[in-house]
Amino acid sequence: MKKIRIGIPYALYFYEYYPLWKEFLTRLGAEVILSKPTNKNILDLGVRSSLSEVCLPVKIFYGHVLSLADQVDYILIPRMVCVEKGAFFCPKIIGLPDMVKSSISTLNSLLVPLVDVRKPYGTWKNSLFQVGQLITDNSLAISRAFSISWENFQKNYVANLLDPKLLNPSLLAKDTKNVAQGLDKMTINININIAVVGHDYLVNDSYINLNLIDKLKKMNVNILTPSMVPPRIVKKQLKKLYKPIFWSLSRKAVGAALYYFENKVEGVIHLTSFECGEDSMVGELIHHQSKQYPEVAYTEFVFDEHTGEAGINTRLEAFLDMVRRKKQYEINFAPSR
Amino acid sequence: MKLTLPRLGNIEVAYETIITDMGHELIEPPPNSKRTLDLGVRYSPEYCCLPLKIVLGNFIEGLELGAEVLLMAGGWGPCRFGYYAQVQRDILIDLGYNFKMLIMELPRGNWKTLWDNINILRNGKKWSYFANQFGLAWQKILLTEKLENKILQVRPREKKKGITSRVFADTIVKIKKAKDREALKQIEREALQQFDEITDFKKKNLIRVALVGEFYVSLEPFVNHHLEEKLGYLGVEVVRKNSIRAWVEPIVNLHLFRENIKDEKEIEQAAYHYLAHSVGGEGQSTVGNVVLAHQEGLDGAIQVIPFTCMPEIVAETILKKVSEDLDFPTLTLTYDEQTGEEGLNTRIEAFIDLLKMRRRKGVMVS
Ligand code: SF4
Ligand code: SF4
Numbered sequence: 001m002k003k004i005r006i007g008i009p010y011a012l013y014f015y016e017y018y019p020l021w022k023e024f025l026t027r028l029g030a031e032v033i034l035s036k037p038t039n040k041n042i043l044d045l046g047v048r049s050s051l052s053e054v055c056l057p058v059k060i061f062y063g064h065v066l067s068l069a070d071q072v073d074y075i076l077i078p079r080m081v082c083v084e085k086g087a088f089f090c091p092k093i094i095g096l097p098d099m100v101k102s103s104i105s106t107l108n109s110l111l112v113p114l115v116d117v118r119k120p121y122g123t124w125k126n127s128l129f130q131v132g133q134l135i136t137d138n139s140l141a142i143s144r145a146f147s148i149s150w151e152n153f154q155k156n157y158v159a160n161l162l163d164p165k166l167l168n169p170s171l172l173a174k175d176t177k178n179v180a181q182g183l184d185k186m187t188i189n190i191n192i193n194i195a196v197v198g199h200d201y202l203v204n205d206s207y208i209n210l211n212l213i214d215k216l217k218k219m220n221v222n223i224l225t226p227s228m229v230p231p232r233i234v235k236k237q238l239k240k241l242y243k244p245i246f247w248s249l250s251r252k253a254v255g256a257a258l259y260y261f262e263n264k265v266e267g268v269i270h271l272t273s274f275e276c277g278e279d280s281m282v283g284e285l286i287h288h289q290s291k292q293y294p295e296v297a298y299t300e301f302v303f304d305e306h307t308g309e310a311g312i313n314t315r316l317e318a319f320l321d322m323v324r325r326k327k328q329y330e331i332n333f334a335p336s337r
Numbered sequence: 338m339k340l341t342l343p344r345l346g347n348i349e350v351a352y353e354t355i356i357t358d359m360g361h362e363l364i365e366p367p368p369n370s371k372r373t374l375d376l377g378v379r380y381s382p383e384y385c386c387l388p389l390k391i392v393l394g395n396f397i398e399g400l401e402l403g404a405e406v407l408l409m410a411g412g413w414g415p416c417r418f419g420y421y422a423q424v425q426r427d428i429l430i431d432l433g434y435n436f437k438m439l440i441m442e443l444p445r446g447n448w449k450t451l452w453d454n455i456n457i458l459r460n461g462k463k464w465s466y467f468a469n470q471f472g473l474a475w476q477k478i479l480l481t482e483k484l485e486n487k488i489l490q491v492r493p494r495e496k497k498k499g500i501t502s503r504v505f506a507d508t509i510v511k512i513k514k515a516k517d518r519e520a521l522k523q524i525e526r527e528a529l530q531q532f533d534e535i536t537d538f539k540k541k542n543l544i545r546v547a548l549v550g551e552f553y554v555s556l557e558p559f560v561n562h563h564l565e566e567k568l569g570y571l572g573v574e575v576v577r578k579n580s581i582r583a584w585v586e587p588i589v590n591l592h593l594f595r596e597n598i599k600d601e602k603e604i605e606q607a608a609y610h611y612l613a614h615s616v617g618g619e620g621q622s623t624v625g626n627v628v629l630a631h632q633e634g635l636d637g638a639i640q641v642i643p644f645t646c647m648p649e650i651v652a653e654t655i656l657k658k659v660s661e662d663l664d665f666p667t668l669t670l671t672y673d674e675q676t677g678e679e680g681l682n683t684r685i686e687a688f689i690d691l692l693k694m695r696r697r698k699g700v701m702v703s
Contacts, residue, residue: 051657053650087414091415091616091618091620091651092650099654099655101658102657102658114614246414247415276645277417277645277646277647278417280385280386283384284382284385
């Protein structure tokens with residue numbers, strides 16, 4: 001029998017949830033086809049099929065969906081509403097399946113399981129079960145596939161978290177003035193920690209962020225991301241705010257930013273999309289908090305389909321210059337603790 | 338305590354009743370103006386939605402007049418509104434203002450804050466008095482909305498241009514001053530009678546358009562560039578789909594206002610085929626209301642949205658499909674601080690022309 005082919009758009013929340021779905025579906029015998037990493041063609045497809053007012057990540061999602069359309073039997077677009085108490089996904093993500101359906105009339109088979117853990121029928125288990133039933137009638141097999149995939153998903157999540165040692169070189173350099181003074185510029189470079197915070201699909205999609213991460217790596221910078229910060233710490237950091245944040249995607253980004261501020265990494269870069277409602281608000285919150293940590297350099301990069309690589313390069317270099325100067329200054333003049 | 342609140346349409350009719358009568362000093366923010374907008378725009382994050390900016394402008398103007406306490410509504414997502422107060426507070430603190438912000442929202446777990454806030458407002462007055470004044474304030478808002486909806490029918494039929502708005506402005510002043518429900522009834526009777534006198538009942542079969550979209554922009558004439566008036570002068574009868582009433586009732590008490598919950602369900606049902614889940618703000622209602630407007634035999638619908646508004650962008654995307662499927666014209670007007678009068682007028686007039694043409698064709702066919 002031919003395997004059912006299920007397409008997964010490599011965009012938006014799938015940066016976080018792809019491993020879960022992939023393992024689950026594969027275990028049940030479906031063939032999972034992940035769209036290619038974002039490229040020019042995908043962007044163009046997305047821009048052409050969506051309204052111009054829509055944020056870049058959603059446009060790109062459209063592009064991924066279209067790029068899959070004639071290769072698969074179904075395309076998976078879960079309706080992500082709520083995965084934790086007190087927080088939601090952004091309105092555009094909640095309405096994503098309907099938006100895609102309205103704009104792209106040629107699509108026939110979307111799989112739209114609901115993920116809303118507040119509701120008994122919206123739990124992860126039920127949501128995956130719904131999709132599993134399409135592939136097989138064997139409930140037992142579905143249950144088993146779910147348990148194993150879920151466990152592995154949790155395990156991998158933990159494995160990707162921050163190793164606290166990663167932060168040490170910088171703290172060391174600051175604390176022991178004598179050692180640090182002996183360091184030449186090159187070594188200082190290696191000790192620079194830059195946190196790149198924002199939604200996963202901005203931080204990890206090198207086409208959207210114009211290779212920002214690679215660029216930083218080439219500059220010998222140690223890169224820290226929101227995914228490295230354990231949820232427990234995110235939760236604790238968010239308590240600093242006057243009001244809890246009610247967007248899951250931004251909670252992680254803001255919590256991570258606050259954590260990295262507190263740990264005095266050398267720099268924090270907040271990646272945002274133009275026309276993103278969440279970013280416009282949390283950007284202001286992060287900015288406000290950053291003022292309490294003058295020793296941490298902070299900047300915000302805004303992306304949309306017109307952002308040019310040259311501009312980003314210039315700004316990145318300027319930012320790193322500032323970081324280095326700050327650091328040099330501290331090494332020379334800051335009192336040792 | 339010197340207290341100020343944001344503006345929204347004619348909502349200030351209720352302010353004296355709940356602020357001044359409780360023994361506070363009401364600092365009424367000046368009517369929304371270019372200056373309000375400029376102030377809000379200057380100090381808000383660039384990409385925030387327009388309502389946040391204007392309300393920030395209201396607060397700054399209120400603070401300039403000596404306000405010490407800002408009263409604001411809150412919420413819990415998924416839309417940005419629930420975070421307005423927090424961001425505005427941060428900005429105003431950074432600007433160096435000294436104030437206290439009272440945020441009225443249904444609490445998450447901690448009811449004490451809401452309780453405390455209510456007690457600050459009550460200001461030691463008797464509970465019965467407090468409840469009575471709140472009831473009266475609510476009646477004022479309901480009456481104002483009722484008359485606002487009424488003049489949408491009167492204006493396109495008025496005997497003398499501009500008279501409807503003048504009569505209505507006088508009525509608003511009276512509602513503001515009214516001291517009890519009896520007075521409100523009297524005002525209503527008089528207003529309705531006056532409206533009848535200025536209406537030319539011979540004008541029939543006007544073009545009818547539903548007004549849908551984001552709550553604040555659709556209800557604040559300064560922000561939507563007096564859209565309802567514009568349409569009225571073009572001889573169009575507007576059917577307003579948003580209301581303060583529909584916004585507040587489900588929040589305040591799910592049990593007291595059963596009938597309205599029914600309306601909400603109906604709108605949801607109508608949207609379901611196109612947008613199966615609420616997306617915060619008015620997103621799903623916008624879609625549902627357009628479907629209903631089509632069923633009600635209206636000629637078209639106008640959706641008004643602030644630039645970057647998340648739920649309305651979802652709705653706008655989906656309305657394209659709705660409009661195609663139902664052969665029902667819709668126009669989306671996106672507002673930001675740069676929205677110009679002329680461009681807007683051109684688009685509105687072109688849309689109304691389209692609706693008129695469709696009518697003529699329709700008549701010929703049938
Ligand atoms: S969170 Fe922002 S970037 Fe992501 S879908 Fe929503 S509006 Fe777009
Ligand atoms: S509904 Fe739109 S304008 Fe209103 S708060 Fe939400 S995003 Fe902003």
